Amino acid sequence: GQNIDQPTEMTATEGAIVQINCTYQTSGFNGLFWYQQHAGEAPTFLSYNVLDGLEEKGRFSSFLSRSKGYSYLLLKELQMKDSASYLCAVRDRGVKRTYKYIFGTGTRLKVLA
Amino acid sequence: DADVTQTPRNRITKTGKRIMLECSQTKGHDRMYWYRQDPGLGLRLIYYSFDVKDINKGEISDGYSVSRQAQAKFSLSLESAIPNQTALYFCATSDLSGSYQFFGPGTRLTVL
DSSP: OOEEEOOHOOOOOOOOEEEEEEEEEEESSSEEEEEEOOTOOEEEEEEEEESSSSETTTTEEEEEETTTEEEEEEESSGGGGGGGEEEEEEEEEEEGGEEEEEEEEOEEEEEEO | OOOOOEOOSEEEEEETTOOEEEEESSSSSSEEEEEEEETEEEEEEEEEEETTTTEETTTTTTEEEEEEETTTTEEEEESEEEEEGGGEEEEEEEOTTTOOEOOOOEEEEEEE
């Protein structure tokens, strides 16, 4: 089956570093995405991994291990505006070389002053 | 101007009514998607379309139908709304390479 797991909530302090983990099980893995979603707003793209390793993008980094079905999103120098939900999503290759995106339930991050 | 727009942004309706949610995009993407989001359940795929002649069911298509009138427009209909269809609905697009999805601002639908 297809399944994505991530923690429901995390809390961290302004200026700190936080790591949000995501584990997944899919039959046709073809990439992993992280999105940020502020309450009541649309998800916005943060990062993408298709090969193993670390992708760095400013204060945000994302890591992937395909053999372990595991990814994490690392947020450095936390700011109050980083308080949001972080969605892990897997692109799954289906029949006819089509792709579907499967989303986790999201991790709600609270950044405290 | 926004790349992906959804209308209406908010809608309150009654059980049994027919509702249409509309999505338009100026990104030139071929692929369009409809999701619903419920607290604790994440984003769930309702329908998706890879071009004007292509319509595919997602994991929760029962009670919904869609129409892809043009490359830029993808509409979601609830033929007879029921209270458990109360949710936040998002339209999304992606290009042919299957890169990340770009989401519209969402429609908050309440069915009484």
